Amino acid sequence: MLTRLLSGDTPRSGLLTALLLIVLISLAFAPFLFPGTKSLETAARICIFIVLVASYDLLLGYTGIVSFAHTMFFGIGAYGTALALSATGPTYTSLIWGTVAGAVVAAVFALIIGLFSLRVKAIFFAMVTLAVASAFAVLVSQMSWLTGGEDGLNYRIPRELTPAFKLIDEKILDVRINGKLMAYYLVFFVSAILFLVMLRIVNSPFGRTLKAVRDNAFRAEAIGYRVVWYRTTATVLSAVMAALAGSLLAIWLRYTGPATTLSMEIMIDILLMVVIGGMGTLYGAVLGATLFILAQTYLQNLMGVAAEATSALPFVSTLVAPERWLLWLGVLFILSVYFFPTGIVGRLRAGRA
Amino acid sequence: MSETSIKPRIEKVPLSEQFFQKLPVMLVPFLAVAGLIAIGNPASWLTLTVAGLAMGMMIFIMASGLTVVFGLMDVINFGHGAFVAVGAFVGFTVLAWLAGWTTSPSVIMNLAAVLIAILVAMAITGLLGLAFERVIVMPVYGEHLKQILVTMGGLIVAQQMIYVVWGPDELHLSRPEAFQGSWVIGEAAIEKYRLVAVGIGLALFVAMRHILKNTKIGLLVRAGVENGEMVEALGYRIRRLFLIVFMTGSALAGLGGVMWGLYQETITAHMGSEIMVLVFIVVIIGGLGSVEGCFIGAMLVGLLANYTAFLAPKVALISTIALMVAILMWRPQGLYPVVKAK
Numbered sequence: 054m055l056t057r058l059l060s061g062d063t064p065r066s067g068l069l070t071a072l073l074l075i076v077l078i079s080l081a082f083a084p085f086l087f088p089g090t091k092s093l094e095t096a097a098r099i100c101i102f103i104v105l106v107a108s109y110d111l112l113l114g115y116t117g118i119v120s121f122a123h124t125m126f127f128g129i130g131a132y133g134t135a136l137a138l139s140a141t142g143p144t145y146t147s148l149i150w151g152t153v154a155g156a157v158v159a160a161v162f163a164l165i166i167g168l169f170s171l172r173v174k175a176i177f178f179a180m181v182t183l184a185v186a187s188a189f190a191v192l193v194s195q196m197s198w199l200t201g202g203e204d205g206l207n208y209r210i211p212r213e214l215t216p217a218f219k220l221i222d223e224k225i226l227d228v229r230i231n232g233k234l235m236a237y238y239l240v241f242f243v244s245a246i247l248f249l250v251m252l253r254i255v256n257s258p259f260g261r262t263l264k265a266v267r268d269n270a271f272r273a274e275a276i277g278y279r280v281v282w283y284r285t286t287a288t289v290l291s292a293v294m295a296a297l298a299g300s301l302l303a304i305w306l307r308y309t310g311p312a313t314t315l316s317m318e319i320m321i322d323i324l325l326m327v328v329i330g331g332m333g334t335l336y337g338a339v340l341g342a343t344l345f346i347l348a349q350t351y352l353q354n355l356m357g358v359a360a361e362a363t364s365a366l367p368f369v370s371t372l373v374a375p376e377r378w379l380l381w382l383g384v385l386f387i388l389s390v391y392f393f394p395t396g397i398v399g400r401l402r403a404g405r406a
Numbered sequence: 407m408s409e410t411s412i413k414p415r416i417e418k419v420p421l422s423e424q425f426f427q428k429l430p431v432m433l434v435p436f437l438a439v440a441g442l443i444a445i446g447n448p449a450s451w452l453t454l455t456v457a458g459l460a461m462g463m464m465i466f467i468m469a470s471g472l473t474v475v476f477g478l479m480d481v482i483n484f485g486h487g488a489f490v491a492v493g494a495f496v497g498f499t500v501l502a503w504l505a506g507w508t509t510s511p512s513v514i515m516n517l518a519a520v521l522i523a524i525l526v527a528m529a530i531t532g533l534l535g536l537a538f539e540r541v542i543v544m545p546v547y548g549e550h551l552k553q554i555l556v557t558m559g560g561l562i563v564a565q566q567m568i569y570v571v572w573g574p575d576e577l578h579l580s581r582p583e584a585f586q587g588s589w590v591i592g593e594a595a596i597e598k599y600r601l602v603a604v605g606i607g608l609a610l611f612v613a614m615r616h617i618l619k620n621t622k623i624g625l626l627v628r629a630g631v632e633n634g635e636m637v638e639a640l641g642y643r644i645r646r647l648f649l650i651v652f653m654t655g656s657a658l659a660g661l662g663g664v665m666w667g668l669y670q671e672t673i674t675a676h677m678g679s680e681i682m683v684l685v686f687i688v689v690i691i692g693g694l695g696s697v698e699g700c701f702i703g704a705m706l707v708g709l710l711a712n713y714t715a716f717l718a719p720k721v722a723l724i725s726t727i728a729l730m731v732a733i734l735m736w737r738p739q740g741l742y743p744v745v746k747a748k
Contacts, residue, residue, distance in 0.1 A: 119554045169734065176482045176694075179554050180686040181730075187683045188727045195720050317679065321562060328555060372570055380566035387559040390552055391545055 058249060060256040064336055069401040073336060076343050080241060084234055091350075097237055099346050100244040101301050106326045107251050107338035108294030113324075114332035115255055116287040117267030118171070121320055122182035125189045126163065126292040128314035130155040130299025132193070132200060135309035139208035148211065152300040156293045163292035167285035190315040205310020214239065214304065240301050247297060252335055254290065263287055264333075321379075322349075325386050331396025340397050345382075353378055430741040434705045441713040449593035454712045460600035462708025463607020464669065468662035469685045469692075469700050470614060471655020477631040477695025479648045481543055482550070485557040486659055486685065487678030488538075488564035489531045493660025494667035494677060495572050497527040498579050508582040516582035520668075527664045528657040534564075535656025539649055561679065568675040576674040585668070603665055610658075611701055618697065627651060631695055684711075687726050691733050693740025702741055703733075 056063060064070045076099075079086060083096035109123050133155020134148065141147040170181040193200050200206065212218050218232035254260055265273045266283050274280045303309045313319075322345065330341020356378055372380070393400050438455055445451045472486045500523040501508055507519035542560045546552040580586070585599040618624035630637045630644050638644050666681065667673040688707050692699030707726050714725040733741065 113551075117551055119551060169731070176476075176550055176554065177690065179484075180482075180690055184683050184687050184690075184727055184730065187680075188724050192720075192724060317676075321558070324555070324558065376574065377566055377570060380563060380570070383559050383562035383566060386562065387542065387556055390555050390559065394552070 060249075060253045062252055062256045062335075064402075066401045069336065069398060072401075073339060076339055083241075084237060093233070093237060095346060095350050097240050097305050099343050100240050101298050101305065102323075102326065102342040102346060103339050104244045104247045104251075104298040104301070105295055106323055106330070106342045107248055107335045108291045108298065109323050110327050110332060110335060110338050111251060111255065111263075111291040111294070112287055113327055114334065114337070115260060115263045115267060116284055118284060118288065119176075119179040120182045120288070120291075121179060122166065122186040122189075123291070123295055123323055124315050124317075124320045125182075125186040126159040126295035127299040127302075127319070128189070128193065128311075129159045129162065130296030131303040131309045131314045132206075132299075133158060133296070134300040134303040135206045135208055136199070138210060138303075139206050143209040143211050145211055148304070152297065155300055156296045159292040159296035160289050163289045164285065167288040168281075171281055171284045171288070186315075186320070187317070190311055190317075193315060194311050201310070203311060205308060205313070207308050210236075210304055210307055215307075236305060240305050243297075243301055247294060248335065248339075251294060255335060259283075259286075267333075325382055327396075328386055328394075329382075329389055329396055331398035331400075332394065334395075334398045337396045337398040344397075348378070348382070430699070430702050434702060434709070437706055437709050437713075441709060444713065444717060450716065452591070452594035453596060454716055455709065456596050456600050456604065458709035458712035459705065460603040460607075460669070460708070461711060462705040463604050463610075464662055464665050465681070465684050465688050465708060466607055466701050466704035467610060467665065468659050468681060469688045469704060470610075470697055471651075471658040472685060473689045473692065473695055473700045474627065474631075474697060475648075475652055475655050476689070478627060478634070478644075478651055479630075480548070480550075481553055481648075481652075483538075483543065483557050483652075483655075484554055484682075485538065485542070485560035485564060486655075487680075487682035488561045489534060489656045489659035489678070490663040490666065490681055491568055491673070491675055491678035492534060492564065493527040493531045493663030494673045495568055495577065495663075495675075496530045496660070497523040497664030498577050498667055498673060499572075500526045501579055501582075511583055513584040516584040520582060520585075520664075524661055524664050527660045531660025531663070532653045532657035535653045536649070538656065539652045543652070565675045565678070572675070574675075576672055578672050579667070580671055581668050599669065603669065606665065611697075614697055623647070623650075684726065687730050691730055691740055693737075693743040696740070696742040699740055699742035 064073055080096055080100060084093055087093075087096070105123070105127055109120075112118050112120055112123070130152070134151040137147045137151025137154065141150075166178075166182060166185060170178045194203050196202070197204075209215075212232065214232045214236040216231050216233040218235070219230070255263070262273070262278055262283055265276075266278065266280050270280050273283075299314060302314065306313065326341035326345045327338065328341075329345065330339070331337025353376075389396060395403070441455065442448065442451045445454065468486070468490055472483060476482050501519060504519040504522065507515045510516070538560060542556055543553065546556055581599055585602060588595045588597040589601075590596075616624075618628060626637060626642055626647055630647060634644050637647075663673075663678070666677070670677075684707060688700060688703040691703035691706065692701070706729060710725055710729055711722055715722040737743070
């Protein structure tokens, strides 16, 4: 049953299983295990980014395509939900309608970009997506009558998902059972379902064909698979997943703006998460996203301590200043592409064999 | 992948085909005329055209290295923007040291200061290119996916190092006295600096063409683009040739960075990745690996960006994307594809 749920793709390593279970249990009981607003925010962010990073891995790790437009799809989903909610009021109908619309628009965009640029070369696609994504970000921040520009959109979501709503009056384990909790579990369960769906996709015959395309496109074509079709479908699927993750973010934050969804920084974050976690395995997305966001949230404090400790050495202290954490992740990123391209998950699995 | 054979240049190309090959060259004047019709006012058209050409020249300087590097070794460097940013920061630092020279009214002192700044910036970005090639790019020859990832990582690290060395704030610097202000021709005001940029860009293009067409090293580079293995088989070390080209490309990016910085008068650590978007568009339009195509593409993008910024400011960046799409529909490999798609 469990193997079936995971589509036969078990972690295949004791330590990896343990780590994944820790992540799963921590996320499932996050409101009770780690009370406090900041940790709940972090947990929800991790859930959403697991979906986002896994959907990027579908493209990068499984199909071997580098796209820089993933945040664009993420943003389309978020803005779809945000626009529907702010235009037609906080009802579930508009929530679902906006989410579906966002996913459809993302799919159409992905189809057009894919058909245009996947015919030629992987490198071509990377450059075209980079250009299109940055143009899209500029467009969104300039169409302020629709998108709120740089300030983004604030909107209300259905009342049952806001802190003001109380399901029961008593506290359970000292935690208020309110709408925020409901929203968290909405995010958690939808993320879990989406993740399992993606696991299903990559372990299907379709997913295996994608791997064949990645490893040797010429040969896959020779065997009789339309490589362009498979690449484009993978792009569309991953765009839809990213858009759904964006909708979750829009529901959770009750705010959508260019900085939270479209910025190049987020794109780089996703890239780092996929590579550090492990390309070509969705579990890598789980570990990569979790570690990265924990580092983003808590490592900076640690680096602050390190910077104070080394304040006597002027150059070293600027190197370990909390703002420079991306420097070290960048170095880690390069090293992991060279020395363990399969990331943490690949290491753990290899260690077992 | 299909036809990699080299066409011998013995038979005379029919006139119609010659015309078809020359067609992209006509695009630039065509766009300029279309701009004149759309804008209507010749004075503002002249200003915009000069601005567009200046912008195009600067993009060309930055993009030329990237496209030759790709053509020669099939390496695409997503970290190219880092050289632009580092060049700009180094150049600004040198100009700030030479503050006495840049504020003096003497044109020669101004020119000397800018020249020194450019040379220092080019030297440093060239050396950085050497390090980048040896440390970051060399281990991943022939693997596109890893190249994209690793050079992107290099860009992140380089940007963060700029923050470490120069601090997180953007830098401001006004241009040397001689380059400030503008000449007025009729009703059109033409900024002096833009003409200087056009001059440098044109000189560079002519020099590059000369080196590529008339010198031995240029011959080797062109041969390497066509068929690298054959060049190696004839006894030339293509890796070393590539290293030289990579360093030159990095130094040119540094030069472009200084020029762009002086043009904007403000530089930030992520200016490189912002300009890279335009550079990529230009490289794609021109056809990967082609210097001429890159030049035409840069002119087109520069002109179009300035015309649309005047006519409809909100769609300025979208227009360049539209241009790219249109050109790819016409010629899916870019204007002058040198490298066969692999």
